[in-house]
Amino acid sequence: MSGDMSPAPEPPAIPDLAADPLRVLFVCLGNICRSPAAEILFNAELKRAGLTERVYVDSCGMGGWHIGQKPDRRMLAALQRHGYAWGGHTARQFSRADFSQFDLIIPQDESNREDILSLARTAEERARVIPMSRWFPEGSSFTEVPDPYWDGDRGFDTVVELLEQSCARLAAQIRTTAVN
Numbered sequence: 001m002s003g004d005m006s007p008a009p010e011p012p013a014i015p016d017l018a019a020d021p022l023r024v025l026f027v028c029l030g031n032i033c034r035s036p037a038a039e040i041l042f043n044a045e046l047k048r049a050g051l052t053e054r055v056y057v058d059s060c061g062m063g064g065w066h067i068g069q070k071p072d073r074r075m076l077a078a079l080q081r082h083g084y085a086w087g088g089h090t091a092r093q094f095s096r097a098d099f100s101q102f103d104l105i106i107p108q109d110e111s112n113r114e115d116i117l118s119l120a121r122t123a124e125e126r127a128r129v130i131p132m133s134r135w136f137p138e139g140s141s142f143t144e145v146p147d148p149y150w151d152g153d154r155g156f157d158t159v160v161e162l163l164e165q166s167c168a169r170l171a172a173q174i175r176t177t178a179v180n
């Protein structure tokens with residue numbers, strides 16, 4: 001019988017979520033749509049879970065076009081429609097220093113993941129990079145967080161809903177791993 005009979009590769013192991021503090025960095029392309037939304041939604045989840053003191057959250061982009069800017073007004077509007085407000089973050093660009101400053105680096109899509117990995121120098125740095133899709137709800141039709149930048153308003157609502165569910169799953173996983 002022909003064909004590759006090797007088992008499907010295991011998903012990457014998640015770094016130690018019991019780290020205290022745990023430093024989490026969300027990454028997208030421009031840092032004005034998806035990753036600042038993830039930062040806002042994850043902070044709200046941490047607040048609900050009583051984990052605000054234990055987890056430090058930030059976001060950044062692989063590109064430098066929007067450095068210093070507030071999130072895209074369409075993303076802020078979508079967040080507002082779902083009951084969330086901007087916390088003051090302005091866009092910044094990913095740098096190699098982020099590998100030593102964060103325990104968990106979460107790219108929003110496959111292209112972001114490849115760009116981050118191209119800058120990693122060690123297996124330990126690569127191991128910190130886990131895609132957001134790892135926390136998508138079971139049965140999700142998405143394989144990455146879609147880039148809403150060129151889309152209409154509905155695309156922004158879709159991203160908020162996908163990130164809301166994923167951030168809740170990530171926070172729940174951290175809560176279960178937390179050493180109390």
Ligand code: 4NP
Binds near residue numbers: 031
């Ligand atoms: P984000 O969306 O990566 O979710 O912040 C984008 C923002 C800006 C651009 C692309 C995507 N841009 O090409 O300027």
